[in-house]
Amino acid sequence: MKNLSVILPTMNEEHAPSIIRQVYSVLGRDTEVIVIDKSTPEMRRPLEETGAKVVIQKTKGYENALMEGFRMANGDIIASIDPDGTYAVEDLKRVVNELKNDEEFAFIAGSRLERLPKDAMTPTIRFGNWFLKSMFNILYRSRMGDVMNGIFAMRKDAFDTIRYMDAYRAGTPFFEIELVRRGFKIRSIPISYKPRSGSKSKISKAKPFYGVTIAYHAVRYARDYSPLLLFGSIGLVLIIMGLVLGAFVFSNYLQTGTLNEIGRALIAFMLITVGFLSVISGLILDLLLEIEKNIVRKR
Numbered sequence: 001m002k003n004l005s006v007i008l009p010t011m012n013e014e015h016a017p018s019i020i021r022q023v024y025s026v027l028g029r030d031t032e033v034i035v036i037d038k039s040t041p042e043m044r045r046p047l048e049e050t051g052a053k054v055v056i057q058k059t060k061g062y063e064n065a066l067m068e069g070f071r072m073a074n075g076d077i078i079a080s081i082d083p084d085g086t087y088a089v090e091d092l093k094r095v096v097n098e099l100k101n102d103e104e105f106a107f108i109a110g111s112r113l114e115r116l117p118k119d120a121m122t123p124t125i126r127f128g129n130w131f132l133k134s135m136f137n138i139l140y141r142s143r144m145g146d147v148m149n150g151i152f153a154m155r156k157d158a159f160d161t162i163r164y165m166d167a168y169r170a171g172t173p174f175f176e177i178e179l180v181r182r183g184f185k186i187r188s189i190p191i192s193y194k195p196r197s198g199s200k201s202k203i204s205k206a207k208p209f210y211g212v213t214i215a216y217h218a219v220r221y222a223r224d225y226s227p228l229l230l231f232g233s234i235g236l237v238l239i240i241m242g243l244v245l246g247a248f249v250f251s252n253y254l255q256t257g258t259l260n261e262i263g264r265a266l267i268a269f270m271l272i273t274v275g276f277l278s279v280i281s282g283l284i285l286d287l288l289l290e291i292e293k294n295i296v297r298k299r
Ligand SMILES: Nc1nc2c(ncn2[C@@H]2O[C@H](COP(=O)(O)OP(=O)(O)O)[C@@H](O)[C@H]2O)c(=O)[nH]1
Pocket: 009, 010, 011, 012, 013, 036, 037, 038, 057, 060, 061, 062, 065, 082, 083, 084, 150, 200, 201, 202, 203, 204
């Protein structure tokens, strides 16, 4: 039986003490539980009374809280659950068991989007989650049902490859992006999710802005991971737009016999040129990546 560490990030969560107790009862008393806390002293005391290791967070943000906890963890499997009352500890157990029985995958997360109750997210947040997971799956050739997961588990040896990194502000996708870039396989299983009750969300003051930051990081690191896919698809979209616009200009020319849409013709020409340049950039970057891989292999 592999031993397990469970990390819980907390920032004044009233449900957290009860969730820690559930972790011990559902996953076993020998589970290593580490709480990385940014609460007021009054909110911290009940956490300490559970017997878990409670560490005051030194850094800032959710991603760094998790990194602090993971670095302290001793388990062969390192898992995390948001103790805000929206996730079930039974689902954490399912995710951990799934990982234990799977040699191929190094990271398994719980996905909320398949069985999402109607009142659990606003339409904007729901769309944002769908958009981020779809973008992630295309850029990193994965099949995640959800990438903003409050429950996930990974193998210690996978975490060791990113142990000394400074986490950038991308929520759970930080771990997903970095592990996929290092060649690990990741997947998700459906879990339940409840609307938040009591206090408000803590992760960001402006969720849409947070979402944009995550999308930015996903694109930025995809540039190094699959440049041809990224620049190739941008290029293709531009070329298609240029061709469609060009076709309008041309049909107008055929009908009237004079070329009176110089502005549109120029834009079409530019779209096609920039599109080609983007595809070529993708090809060159892809070639460079291939050369780099060969050099690393030969060393
Ligand atoms: N230690 C720590 N915990 C945090 C921080 N930001 C959020 N959390 C905790 O991380 C979990 C997820 O955050 P939450 O606000 O529920 O994010 P949401 O589910 O995306 O709305 C909750 O348990 C929060 O209390 C932080 O900066 N530091």
